[in-house]
Amino acid sequence: MTDTELRQAGTPAPATGPDGSPGRPGHPRTRRRRFGPDTTKGTVAKIVLLGLVDALAVYVLMMLFLSESWGALAVSSAVVLAINWIYLRKGGLPAKYLAPGVLFLLVFQVFVVLFSGYIAFTNYGDGHNSTKDDAIAAIQLTAQKRVPDSPAYKTAVLAKGNSFYLLFTDPDGKISLGSTEAPLEAAAGAGKDSTGKANALDGYRTLTFQEIVANQQQILGITVPVSSDPADGTLRTADGSNAYQFKPALSYDAAADTFTDTDSGAVYRDNGKGAFAASNGETLTTGWKIDVGMENFARAFTDPSLRGPLLGVILWTFTFAVASVALTFAMGMFLAMTFNREDLRGKKVYRILMILPYAFPAFLSGLVWSGILNPQFGWLNQTLLGGATIGWLTDPVLAKISVLVVNLWLGFPYMFLVCTGALQSLPAELDEAARMDGAGPWRVFRSIKLPLLLVSIAPLLISSFAFNFNNFNVIFMLTGGGPRFADTDRDIGATDILITLVYKVAFGQGTGRDYGLASALAIIIFIIVATVSAISFKQTKALEDVNS
Amino acid sequence: MNGSASTVSTTAAPGVDDVAATSTTDVEHLRSLQRRRPFGVWFKDKGWRHVVGIAVTIFAIFPLLYVLSAAFNSTGTLVGSNALFSRIDFGNFVELFNNPARPYARWFANTMVVGVVTSAATVFLGAMAAYAFSRMRFKGRRIGLLSLLLLQMFPQLLAVVAIFLLLSGISEVIPALGLGSQLGLIMVYLGGALGVNTYLMYGFFNTVPQSLDEAAKIDGASHTQIFFGIIMRLVTPILAVVGLLSFIGISGEFVIASVVLTDPDSQTLAVGLYSFVAQQRSENWGVFAAGAVLAAVPVMALFLFLQRYIVSGLTAGSVKG
Numbered sequence: 001m002t003d004t005e006l007r008q009a010g011t012p013a014p015a016t017g018p019d020g021s022p023g024r025p026g027h028p029r030t031r032r033r034r035f036g037p038d039t040t041k042g043t044v045a046k047i048v049l050l051g052l053v054d055a056l057a058v059y060v061l062m063m064l065f066l067s068e069s070w071g072a073l074a075v076s077s078a079v080v081l082a083i084n085w086i087y088l089r090k091g092g093l094p095a096k097y098l099a100p101g102v103l104f105l106l107v108f109q110v111f112v113v114l115f116s117g118y119i120a121f122t123n124y125g126d127g128h129n130s131t132k133d134d135a136i137a138a139i140q141l142t143a144q145k146r147v148p149d150s151p152a153y154k155t156a157v158l159a160k161g162n163s164f165y166l167l168f169t170d171p172d173g174k175i176s177l178g179s180t181e182a183p184l185e186a187a188a189g190a191g192k193d194s195t196g197k198a199n200a201l202d203g204y205r206t207l208t209f210q211e212i213v214a215n216q217q218q219i220l221g222i223t224v225p226v227s228s229d230p231a232d233g234t235l236r237t238a239d240g241s242n243a244y245q246f247k248p249a250l251s252y253d254a255a256a257d258t259f260t261d262t263d264s265g266a267v268y269r270d271n272g273k274g275a276f277a278a279s280n281g282e283t284l285t286t287g288w289k290i291d292v293g294m295e296n297f298a299r300a301f302t303d304p305s306l307r308g309p310l311l312g313v314i315l316w317t318f319t320f321a322v323a324s325v326a327l328t329f330a331m332g333m334f335l336a337m338t339f340n341r342e343d344l345r346g347k348k349v350y351r352i353l354m355i356l357p358y359a360f361p362a363f364l365s366g367l368v369w370s371g372i373l374n375p376q377f378g379w380l381n382q383t384l385l386g387g388a389t390i391g392w393l394t395d396p397v398l399a400k401i402s403v404l405v406v407n408l409w410l411g412f413p414y415m416f417l418v419c420t421g422a423l424q425s426l427p428a429e430l431d432e433a434a435r436m437d438g439a440g441p442w443r444v445f446r447s448i449k450l451p452l453l454l455v456s457i458a459p460l461l462i463s464s465f466a467f468n469f470n471n472f473n474v475i476f477m478l479t480g481g482g483p484r485f486a487d488t489d490r491d492i493g494a495t496d497i498l499i500t501l502v503y504k505v506a507f508g509q510g511t512g513r514d515y516g517l518a519s520a521l522a523i524i525i526f527i528i529v530a531t532v533s534a535i536s537f538k539q540t541k542a543l544e545d546v547n548s
Numbered sequence: 549m550n551g552s553a554s555t556v557s558t559t560a561a562p563g564v565d566d567v568a569a570t571s572t573t574d575v576e577h578l579r580s581l582q583r584r585r586p587f588g589v590w591f592k593d594k595g596w597r598h599v600v601g602i603a604v605t606i607f608a609i610f611p612l613l614y615v616l617s618a619a620f621n622s623t624g625t626l627v628g629s630n631a632l633f634s635r636i637d638f639g640n641f642v643e644l645f646n647n648p649a650r651p652y653a654r655w656f657a658n659t660m661v662v663g664v665v666t667s668a669a670t671v672f673l674g675a676m677a678a679y680a681f682s683r684m685r686f687k688g689r690r691i692g693l694l695s696l697l698l699l700q701m702f703p704q705l706l707a708v709v710a711i712f713l714l715l716s717g718i719s720e721v722i723p724a725l726g727l728g729s730q731l732g733l734i735m736v737y738l739g740g741a742l743g744v745n746t747y748l749m750y751g752f753f754n755t756v757p758q759s760l761d762e763a764a765k766i767d768g769a770s771h772t773q774i775f776f777g778i779i780m781r782l783v784t785p786i787l788a789v790v791g792l793l794s795f796i797g798i799s800g801e802f803v804i805a806s807v808v809l810t811d812p813d814s815q816t817l818a819v820g821l822y823s824f825v826a827q828q829r830s831e832n833w834g835v836f837a838a839g840a841v842l843a844a845v846p847v848m849a850l851f852l853f854l855q856r857y858i859v860s861g862l863t864a865g866s867v868k869g
Contacts, residue, residue, distance in 0.1 A: 034765065035765060035769070035770055035771040035774070036765060036767075036768035036769045036770045036773070037768070037770060038770045038772070039770055039772075039773065042770060042772045042773075059722075060721075060722060063721045063722050064721055067720065067721045069721060072717075072721070093680075093684060093771060094680045094684045094686040094689070097676040097677065097679055097680035097684075097775075098676070098677050098680050098692075100673055100676065101673035101674065101676065101677045101738075101741055101742045101746070102677075102742070104673070104735065104738040104739045104741060104742075105699070105739055105740075105741070105742050105743075107739060108704065108711065108735065108736050108738065108739020108740070109699060109702075109704060109707075109739040109740060109743075110699075111714075112704070112707035112710040112711050112714060112739075113702065113706070113707050113710070115707070115710035115713070115714060116706070116707045116709060116710040119709060119710060119713065124713070334600075335600070335604060338597050338600050338601070339597065339601070341594070341597065344594060344597055344598075346598070346601070350601040350604075350605060352852070352855075353605045353608055353609055354604055354605060354608050355855070356608055356609055356612060356848070357608050357611075357612075358851075359847065359848040359851035359852060360612060360844055360847075360848060361796070361799065361800045361818075361843060361844055361847055362800050363800045363802050363818045363821075363822065364615075364800075364821070364840045364843065364844055365611070367821070367822070367825055367836070367840070368611050368614065368615045368837075368840060369611060371614075371615075371618070371626055371629070371833055371837075372611060372614060374626055377625070377626035377627045377630075378626065378630075379614060379629070379630045382627065382630045383630045383631070409607065409608070409611070413608070466701050467703075470703055470705065470706065472705060472802065472803055473800065473802055476802070477802075477822065480826075499705065499706070499803075502706075502708070502709070503708065503803060506708065506709045506712070507712075507806075507807060515709050515713065518709050519709050519710065522706045522707065522708075522709065525706055526702060526706060529701055529702065530701070530702075533698075533701045
């Protein structure tokens with residue numbers, strides 16, 4: 001029994017098998033015939049397509065030039081040149097067919113993986129997402145205090161497009177306009193009301209009181225810089241009618257590279273970890289991105305709020321992946337054996353109905369099951385069990401079982417289809433010969449059919465393992481990873497697998513985003529999956545196929 | 549082929565089965581034999597298979613019936629949906645399309661656009677690569693195939709953080725391709741276009757006889773004429789399989805879509821429906837179920853329609869891993 005036979009059995013096309021493929025020993029290269037010349041239509045199409053691509057490329061390069069991203073500009077220019085070279089030169093045909101797919105593959109699969117590797121060694125995340133200069137400016141802007149004797153600026157709220165502006169009238173009657181992005185500027189020709197307060201400006205719409213109330217959050221968030229130097233402070237309004245001057249509560253000393261609290265006099269220095277820290281260890285919330293070496297990995301396995309839960313998650317990820325493969329395969333194989341009878345009535349109907357879960361979108365399955373299993377209102381507790389309150393999704397053990405059952409529901413049709421295909425490709429003589437020798441049905445299955453089937457199905461079981469190892473949708477849609485562990489304040493739960501943990505650490509609600517740690521966890525997944533697949537592929541010799 | 553796990557106990561049965569497969573008169577003969585068999589024997593041979601079949605069928609289709617029932621029950625809450633098919637009306641569907649905070653029609657259209665564009669491009673890119681690997685010999689061919697095989701072990705969602713940061717970098721230069729843009733999302737998805745698909749197609753392309761190309765070459769056909777005129781037409785089944793599988797995969801993709809598409813108007817069904825139901829699961833249940841049914845219908849219809857091709861594609865894929 002070889003792989004070829006299985007493919008022939010399962011493929012409707014005229015199957016010459018890999019032996020019909022070119023380049024095997026016995027097909028000398030020199031005898032290969034040349035392709036005919038390009039047609040005129042083809043050449044025109046090529047020129048038009050390449051022209052469009054180049055036009056787009058020139059636009060992208062110009063934008064990169066304007067934004068002064070020199071590194072990206074150099075790489076992009078090289079790519080554009082390479083593309084033109086590939087398609088304009090004579091010969092090099094394989095490259096012409098491979099280039100588009102490979103380009104996307106390199107950027108969005110290979111590069112992003114390498115980039116993940118880089119992020120894993122930084123402290124990138126909330127509070128550490130830019131350069132030190134940006135952080136200094138941001139600290140000066142955010143840490144502001146109202147100047148004690150600040151005069152009141154009469155204020156009107158104006159709108160232009162979707163953004164809001166504040167129109168100030170200072171105590172001397174000088175009128176100026178500004179918003180968070182636009183520092184204060186003198187405004188000429190403003191309309192005034194009876195009290196001398198400017199309330200209208202050409203090109204802008206004055207907001208009514210109701211509109212101000214409706215957009216309160218945005219308006220209160222406006223901080224108008226007095227000048228382009230952040231040290232000069234800002235103007236803010238608390239009610240939409242009066243504004244006061246605010247000054248940085250922390251003053252930056254560029255020479256010493258320190259921040260000084262204007263009240264307490266406490267000095268914050270660069271602590272070498274991408275933040276300013278006072279001598280008592282207190283740090284300012286806004287920091288910057290630095291390389292931290294192995295710290296993210298070290299933190300994952302030493303931080304007490306992370307170590308215990310993370311080990312639990314890794315263990316459960318393996319359990320979940322292995323159990324999912326084992327359960328779906330066992331059920332699929334059992335069903336394939338059960339329905340592998342030509343003369344069974346209703347076989348086709350069973351088959352169609354049974355593969356329906358496979359056709360149902362996976363992300364919806366998790367959500368639908370979460371309704372059925374909902375402990376308070378779900379169908380299982382309310383209707384089938386008559387008002388029981390079993391925590392199908394809230395008890396750590398039951399939640400794990402629920403996840404496995406739902407994944408079994410999602411996965412068994414696939415295994416059923418595949419096992420049926422593989423089973424039907426086994427020659428019937430095997431069965432007869434074994435029975436002639438007196439083997440019972442179980443013995444035939446155990447000693448003859450299963451080993452033969454495993455040869456062709458093993459690579460698929462490995463793929464299935466790799467898939468379930470990162471089966472985000474089932475977990476996230478069904479339990480969201482919960483119930484949460486009690487021994488940590490982080491959002492980690494009993495059914496979390498590594499990939500849901502990565503997602504929560506990087507983009508979760510509540511706790512701050514920590515891209516560095518999330519990438520470090522992703523790298524751990526990479527290493528695990530790579531190791532497991534390398535070992536198992538070596539064993540099944542699936543790679544032999546490639547050597548043709 | 550017959551009776552693989554059979555527990556046939558009558559001595560006549562195995563032989564009879566073999567003959568039955570070849571002629572219709574013998575099938576009738578077999579049926580008459582069967583009728584005469586006592587229930588116990590029938591059950592041991594075939595009856596238990598029906599029991600298994602019915603039990604598994606219930607397990608398989610119950611959640612689908614449940615969501616269908618909830619969709620047509622305008623009570624709307626999770627508790628109200630428990631009495632299956634107790635009432636049938638279209639209230640949830642009306643509600644579904646009449647809430648501006650929840651632009652379901654937009655989500656649906658977005659999913660179709662992203663799914664169709666991505667899977668069409670995936671099929672095209674994959675077919676081009678498979679053609680090169682199958683019909684041409686070049687330096688690095690073996691390494692290329694091997695790398696594709698290895699790369700597909702690592703799904704893109706692992707690098708979701710890097711993808712997010714890369715796109716947020718792109719948005720600063722070209723906003724139309726960065727965060728929040730469906731074009732950007734499609735580009736990201738196309739990064740996974742080659743992986744498993746090329747391999748599946750490569751195996752299939754190899755089954756198209758080389759002599760066809762040779763004959764066309766003798767007639768002076770260019771490589772594009774052979775590719776579009778001969779190969780692409782002969783491999784249509786695998787193109788359909790790859791297209792459909794990638795459409796199903798993309799339309800249900802949540803992780804990357806949820807990170808890239810932040811504006812409700814640009815989101816896909818997976819992101820929109822999740823965020824809609826995640827907050828208030830039990831109150832919004834009926835409307836969610838209606839949305840789920842509508843979202844699932846096109847995918848399931850396509851799947852069942854192309855079922856035969858998909859099954860063959862899966863089996864072919866199983867050989868290659």
